[in-house]
Amino acid sequence: MAEVATGTTMAERRASVxxxxxRALLACQPDDPAVLAEAHRLKETALLDFGVRDSVVTSWLYAKCHHHIPTTAVETAAVVATGDGGCLLLYNPQFFVDIGLAGVRFVLFHEARHLMHRHLYVEPELRADPVFHLAAEVSINHVAMVRLASGGLPTRAVPDGTGGTVREPVGVDPHEIHRRYAEDLSGQGRKPLSYQDFVDTDLVVYRELKRMHTPLVLPIGLCIHADHVGGDIGELPTDGETVGRIVGEVLAEAIRAALRGNRIARDEVLNLVDRSEGGGDRLTRMWGTLGAVALRGETPRTRRVQWWKRWLADTLASKLREGERLVYPKKQGAVLLALGHDPMLSRRGRERTKVVLVALDTSGSMSNEVVDWITSLVGQTDGVESHWLSFDGVVMPFVPGERVYGGGGTNFQNVVDYAEGRLTIDGEPFEVQPDAVIMVTDGYAPRVSPAQPDRWIWLITDGGDDWPEHHNPPMACHRVITGER
Structure with missing residues (x-):
């Protein structure tokens, strides 16, 4: 059995990568490609060998761990939270080759149980306590030894000091931990739990280990599944891709608000731009792409950014997000129930076609560029059925490319009534419910309150009134530049 230490700190057990x-993990590869190939074969064979009885193990490792990475950055194997709701399964190729197929099955079962027990997401106090890590290992290894009928821990060959090798157990032996726990409590004159009561749950093991005079902790480098590598102990890690995506979304939303006239957002964004000056071409291109330099009245050197186009594409996408119908798989559900697991809904087939209604205010000023681009956006969105209206005092359907005629006055309520099925045109009502309504207007008309304001998108032309943004609740609203600049 691997030696269990006393007093090892979490910081001492962090990996160097x-x-x-x-990318860093994949850069740590064994020199021998044959070892890599054999480790991959053993992993896939072990997952296949779990079969129906332990198929939930395979399901957890495939569904939760989106990437299985062979790397020498870990000594054995680990599951690591990536910060975006997913996990990584890491395994040392030479370690897998050394312990063989039976050992790999044990290790994969072990790592899957960490996921099932949600050990990566326990309270910060437990994640920071090495005694809890040992308790988790004891509890899981006990279950693995019983469920897999392994008779003991995996073993691997190590030098015996005389030129030969000897098989050495790998991992934490729950029986040995219970023996040392019982000796410690008996030495204090306290009554220890029996082995079966001791290994009942990971929290029972944790509570009992805390009763020891000198609590045991996990040995260095062994099963670092819940450690945070870098940063403060107790925090969940976040991968670089997720950080970049989240930061980009936050910046994009702040700049949208600034370009809509929000002074606080404008000041914050310009302050960030000022502080990042001199940071290199990459930052300059980033701010140019996001449209931040437009807040200073500048034209980005990288390329012209028509912000309203990006804003409309993002906003429309959020209202027409692709989805799939949820169905209950009867056969799979019956199998899951027989195995003692809750059945899950599965996804099958696309949702219905999305409906977009575009209404153009013929009394406002707009260029063909605006109409052409909206036509292109809606036409290129998969699964979308588009309907087009022009309106002033009345609503008039039209086909993009046709000439649009305007009259006098503007009435938003007519568009609302038509979209909600209360107004007919030539005796024909609008018989479908739109998932999104795009209004292109100068905003000057009596204000309205649609039944579902979250589905309405207002593009306010030059010099217009952006009252929809101040509606209760606010509606998506953005100013567009209808002419060339």
């Missing part, structure tokens, strides 16, 4: 950085 960020375990959420997939």
């Amino acid at each position: 960020d375990l959420t950085d997939r």
Whole structure:
């Protein structure tokens, strides 16, 4: 059995490579490609060998761990939270080759149980306590030894000091931990739990280990599944891709608000731009792409950014997000129930076609560029059925490319009534419910309150009134530049 230490700190057990950085992990590969290939074969064979009885193990490792990475950055194997709701399964190729197929099955079962027990997401106090890590290992290894009928821990060959080798157990032996726990408590004159009561759950093991005079902790480098590599102990790691995506979304939303006239957002964004000056071409291109330099009245050197186009594409996509119908798989559900697991809904087939209604205010000023681009956006969105209206005092359907005629006055309520099925045109009502309504207007008309304001998108032309943004609740609203600049 691997030696169990006393007093080892979490910081001493951190790996030298960020375990959420997939590129860095893949860069740590064994020199022998045959070892890599054999380790991959053993992993896939072990997952296949779990069969129906333990198929939930395979399901957890495939569904939760989106990437299985062979790397020498870990000594044995680990599951690591990536910060975006997913996990990584890491395994040392030479370690897998050394322990053989039976050992790999044990290790994969072990790592899957960490996921099932949600050990990567326990309270920060437990994640920071090495005694809890040992308790988790004891509890899981006990279950693995019983469920897999392994008779003991995996073993691997190590030098015996005389030129030969000897098979050495790998991992934490729950029986040995219970023996040392019982000796410690008996030495204090306290009554220890029996082995079966001791291994009941990971929290029972944790509570009992805490009763020891000198609590045991996990040995260095062994099963670092819940460690945070870099940063403060107790925090969940976040991978670089997720950080970049989240930061980009936050910046994009702040700049949208700034370009809509929000002074606080404008000041914050310009302050960030000022502080990042001199940071290199990459930052300059980033701010140019996001449209931040437009807040200073500048034209980006990288390329012209028509912000309203990006804003409309993002906003429309959020209202027409692709989805799939949820169905209950009867056969699979019956199998899951027989195995004692809750059945899950599965996805099958696309949702219905999305409906977009585009209404153009013929009394406002707009260029053909605006109409042409909206036509292109809606036409290129998969699964979308588009309907087009022009309106002033009345609503008039039209086909993009046709000439649009305007009259006098503007009435938004007519568009609302038509979209909601209360108004007919030539005796024909609008018989479908739109998933999104795009209004292109100068905003000057009596204000309206649609039944589902979250589905309405207002593009306010030059010099227009952006009252929809101040509606209760606010509606998606953005100013567009209808002419060339």
